Amino acid sequence: MGWFTKRHETAPKPESKEDIWIQCPACKAHIYKEEWEKSFKVCSQCSYHERMTWRERVDLLIDPKTFTELSAKVSFNDPLKFSDAKGSYAEKAAETRTKTGLNESIVTGYGKMGGIKVVVGVMDFRFLGGSLASGTGEKILQAALYALKQRWPFIIVSASGGARMHEGMVSLMQMPKTCAALAQLREAGLPYVSVMTDPTTGGVSASYAMVGDIHIAEPKALIGFAGRRVIEETIKQKLPDDFQTAEYLLEHGFVDMIVPRKDLKNTLTQLLKYYGRR
Amino acid sequence: MGWFTKRHETAPKPESKEDIWIQCPACKAHIYKEEWEKSFKVCSQCSYHERMTWRERVDLLIDPKTFTELSAKVSFNDPLKFSDAKGSYAEKAAETRTKTGLNESIVTGYGKMGGIKVVVGVMDFRFLGGSLASGTGEKILQAALYALKQRWPFIIVSASGGARMHEGMVSLMQMPKTCAALAQLREAGLPYVSVMTDPTTGGVSASYAMVGDIHIAEPKALIGFAGRRVIEETIKQKLPDDFQTAEYLLEHGFVDMIVPRKDLKNTLTQLLKYYGRR
Amino acid sequence: MNLDFEKPVSEIEEAIADLKAKNPEPSADVKAELDKLEASRLASLKSVYASLTPWQMVQVARHPDRPLIRDFLAGLCSEFIELHGDRHFGDDQGMIGGFATLDGIRVMVIGHQKGRTLEDKIKCNFGQACPEGYRKALRLMKLAEKFHVPVIAFIDTPGAFPGKDAEERGQAEAIARNLLEMAVLKTPVIAIVTGEGGSGGAIGIGVGDVILMLSNAVYSVISPEGCASILWRDGTKAPEAANALKITAKSLLDLKIADEIVPEPVGGAHRDYPGTMAATRKVLVKHLKRLQGLSSKKLLKRRFDKYAAMGRFR
Amino acid sequence: MNLDFEKPVSEIEEAIADLKAKNPEPSADVKAELDKLEASRLASLKSVYASLTPWQMVQVARHPDRPLIRDFLAGLCSEFIELHGDRHFGDDQGMIGGFATLDGIRVMVIGHQKGRTLEDKIKCNFGQACPEGYRKALRLMKLAEKFHVPVIAFIDTPGAFPGKDAEERGQAEAIARNLLEMAVLKTPVIAIVTGEGGSGGAIGIGVGDVILMLSNAVYSVISPEGCASILWRDGTKAPEAANALKITAKSLLDLKIADEIVPEPVGGAHRDYPGTMAATRKVLVKHLKRLQGLSSKKLLKRRFDKYAAMGRFR
């Protein structure tokens, strides 16, 4: 369960000196940067959904000026004092923190979505591939408990390659930890919606991302448990191109709906309006 | 969902004038009648399990002299005043009643099984192919409610081709009716064990037979929803010989265990001993 | 498409078409004649539909133009958010569902989908749901329970899919499970048979606090053809079987299985969608409002009593 | 079969075999020599096992003779009634379960099955369970909850099966569902890692009120080989990865993930089944008795607090 999931180059590189063009990582079309941003990083040519930062996602979903962050001080831990061939995990994580301004692979908070009070967790792939580690799990737990206390719906937008192996078993244990928090919401009858974006794999797909009351996926998002290479080695054959895409999961019964980014906020709001007796 | 399910000739015919031999309907071996009965109508040569009458089944499962019948006066109804090419349902059912001494396709009651107090329902294929009709449903409902009142486990031994079409929709409605009764047991935390014998098909397989806490099947029993002929017509191909056998259902995850008749009482008793806080 | 027994109507329609063809610019006389014919067409339709036999109702219930679940969704609901999948195996097109809003009331709709085009029909198995369809329906009903919205189940199926795979994946278990779970589902459930109520495949989503039937819908323990071929040993005796099986809305109201009949417009639901929708909406809304007023304890007690009484004649 | 790092032991064993072969009827001197060699064999074994590296423990945990779930069932339980199937799709041989009696205590046992013979191993996918395995386990855990018996989960798997079909049938969903349901299962759960605790495939049945590990068992978020090939870009660096990942019982006790270590006999569980069983029984019974004394409310609160605290370092 590594967090390494490549699809295309993650950050679109501006091609011209004027920085007014973006090249779509999928179809290579050149798109006006302004247009690219207005369409929430969705390619107007091939509708490729580029990964979003947590801030972009919050801006997409949460009514302006209503977002308050939770657990802002919870950061990554280094319980194993882990080092690999390339150096220490602590240093690498600290560097990432400096570079991204993120404390962990998720940002949680509350706010209004189309006027409805919600608690959200938004993963950010830039922080070590959005990997699930102790800080991630703790933030999700605290957010879920906050939703429980307020009796507000909870939404997690996943973007993760899976468990962060640098935290070893502590990372694996975030799977039952987060699910235990979600179980409290369920027992209290509170709604939890899981939004799966590219990628939602490994230990994240096998924990909080897959136990939503409603599962929404972004178009073509990679969603699955085991890695494609591992599966191909196991079954000794090539997998179809659309294997583990959002569309594939819809067909196999694990996703309620695939929603293009421009409709996401509206769809979520419409759905939550069906939740009665708040 | 008819109740017509043929496998072999139902009643073993004694072959010799002295009536001391039984010919096994499956392998055609001649077996001493005494041996046949001592082995609970299981062939010593091919272990074919002949269908049992309700009385034989009660003798097999319930401790001697502990069985008390419930709802003995509930009999068949003729809500549709049904007649077909061969005459009226009411006459046919009345004839069957006279011939078998049965009021309906099930006998219910309570007693001890290996010392444990239980409520049981035992279907008898001789009564119009063990078909599910209003009388059957009412008896199951009353037995379930008795189990609920006493807080005793409930066991149904099914042997049925399905809903009795002569009672039309009244018969179909026995499916939700019996399941509603079983739902009460579940809400009260009481165990319900379903024993599927040959045959358990149609509306019986699609209601009370398939919602047990534990599913036990007799070897080679026919268990399934749709009829083999209908399925073959639908898919335009022959089905494997073992299709819809107990063994097939075990493999596909719908049966907990296949228990030879000689072990049935012991297995049921052992299982119910695991039920705590009675 | 007119049905066989609509021959008197067809003849008048032919006469109308004939007259129109012969008189591209009709005179006053011809116009009067056309009006007369139209009136007589309506009278004929009314008279034919006033005395449909059960077997004729089967034909109407199966009519290719009969409104299907998506027609009801479009005609009744201001919003439909379709949800997919059973979270175990697949997304059965033969059974669809999702949140919907009907006259301002938020509900969960589930129901069989027969499909309109041949391609659709094949995708939907002609409205014969598979185990994953029943499991999807159950998942959505549980979601409705959690969200505190009532369920409306639209029933229109020849029966559960009788395929090898469906058996292997537990057609019997899936239906049985639904019967048990629906008995104790803590939210109102309205079942409405809009077309064919085909046996176990229908009851698998049919455990309602209220069971409604459109006036030409049928609901049967076995198809008339199946019954005829077993009990009459002759599939062509389906009309006799249809009669004997008491499958019409009226018969089922008498048997206290159906609770109310939704009157279809003259000539059947397929001849007048707006009329059908108006009649259906009226009855649905009435029952929704009534059921939503009940506590869940009372609701479940009433539901249990309703099914416990089914077939109790003494 | 001796492992590479057991070479000192192997050499002494060879010397013993040699001496025995040369002296079919050993003299008193030879016997004394044999006794000396046996003592030194034991001392060597003890010394080797006293300082196993994490990677060596991986070898021991995967040893072909290591006791498997059926060995534990035979060695610990006076009765085992195996139950089958997930009631949805199949009966996964990679995950087995049923009622069992341990020291007079009635329990539900679930666990991975690796298989002993090659034929068995293939049937069991080498202990890699499929979604239907996790769903079978959940069904049995729910049955245990209803019957008021505790659950013991025997964990020994390289991981969940990474197959195409397993993905299609929802490997991720099945594991996730178990994590959620186990968090609120109203009966005590003891998880015991007897061999390999392989990542998501292990935790999928591993949400215990108590997590036990045999002293040479390992439990890891990823296989050392997998980690090495990703982070070291070199699969042969597995020993380094095993070290860095902190996968041993001792490390996990320090990290407050394992609650107690079941001491294996000298030379590992595979060298002494009865000794392994005695040690396992003792620890299991102690925890069963303690947990059975708790109210279900208290039990669930403790379980929640336990997992909420995982990885909370400030």
Ligand SMILES: [Zn+2]
């Ligand atoms: Zn593009």
Ligand SMILES: [Zn+2]
């Ligand atoms: Zn025989």
